[in-house]
Amino acid sequence: MGLKEGVIGVVEKVLNFSTAKATRVEVLSDEFRLVEWESLGFRKTDWKPGDKIQIGLSLQFRTYTPVSLDKKTGKMEILAYFHNPDSLAGTWIRSLKVGDKFQYFGPRGSLAFNECNFPNIYFFGDETSFGVASNLRKAKPEANIHFFFEVSNPSSAKVVIGKLKLGDIGLVQKESEDSHLKKIILGFQNKQIDYKNSNFILTGKAQSIQVILPFIKKESVPSRNIKVKAYWSVGKKGLD
Template identity: 35%
Template sequence: MIGMAVNPAMEPNLNEPAHEPQTSEPSRAPQGRVTRMLLRWLMRPARVAGIKTLSPHFRLVELEGEALRNVAWAAGDKIQVAMGSGLSARTYTPMWWDAGNGRTRLLAFAHGEGPGSRWASSLREGDSCQFFGPRRSLDLADLQAPIVLFGDETSFGLAAALRDSLQAGGALHLSEAADIAESRLVLDSIGLGHARLMARSADDTHLATAESELLRLAANGAQFVLTGKASSIQRVGRALKAAGVASSRIRAKAYWATGKTGLD
């Protein structure tokens, strides 16, 4: 960890939605002295050790560096990667972390025209970046199988992390997606071919199917991790609670919301 206590008020500003690519953008403008000092205090340096393009919108990005060694990480934790020349950042969920060798892996979803998407599309092996974390985003430590993850394209990295965590072995994954064929290709590539996908409809009628499936699983004692689009989480969460599912069986984290920025 960085060798000083960090004041939460000094954390990087999150001014973009987390469904942008899980990477940062190299600085193109000179950084001020104060900004450089804060980045040294708050951020860890890393190098892009490898990139694999899985589809037109998804890339696997592996980071490495001494600052990634001997780091405590658990499935559900997040990192915040610096964007541009200031202190703005985007928040991403690592799929995996090798603290012994100083490596971690992210799944970058390049969606939209933001700077993060442009960076992910142009990312090359050997590029450098800076990040803050890892730190807690979703506390999944006390969840026991069977676990059901509901989400979307922004949740695929978390799904991979859950798959590899001991307490979540055999977790079920139910995701809404804009492009079923592309999402299926990506999930197959990262070993999640068993995940169930639903085509996202403009009027959200597909969520009735999601509610029905989640309620069926709830009757079998499942515990739930709800992620992705804020409005979808709210709807299926209400359905679960209305059916008597205790709050202790539900974890929720919105990664993005239509028309809003800053979610992490």
């Protein structure tokens, strides 16, 4: 063992990460994997839909959203997307196989869906938000949830979305200079929307959220009814 590995090993012990083993890796499309993990720690976890988990190796972590967690079996699933096969997460996800072990901490709170209690919910996100969208759909079976996604590869995204059974979806292909966001904004600027009695949840790319958010705020929506959580940002690594 080299000095670097030794130091990392000591730090890991001090920080008390847990280890999870991949027990199923399902290739949903080129860039999407549904991964099942097993860990004794999941048997003791109080998980809520919308929570996040950080997974990684050698003190480098990336954040994901459990789409299910079964305390009885100690199994958890995440829906992982990679935007770049050669990024840190892209390398992990692409080469992941059953039996691989990763470290994790969490799950812990991120998006509190129990605070979204209006019958209408308007949700924005991208490929990284499919997992949390699935959580929301399952957590709020009675709600009218209107999903809007910006995606790079619609045909690949449709394969995954089809499995999630989300219901009402607007899927828009990303265009240069973000001109596609006009179509998404139209979804949030609809005369049918009862702005004061709806919840708005914005996830995914930080820069897209920044474009859409003012159009919602303009309608005098109380800030407690808007939830914002950026999942990635141009030029930043490993948002938490």
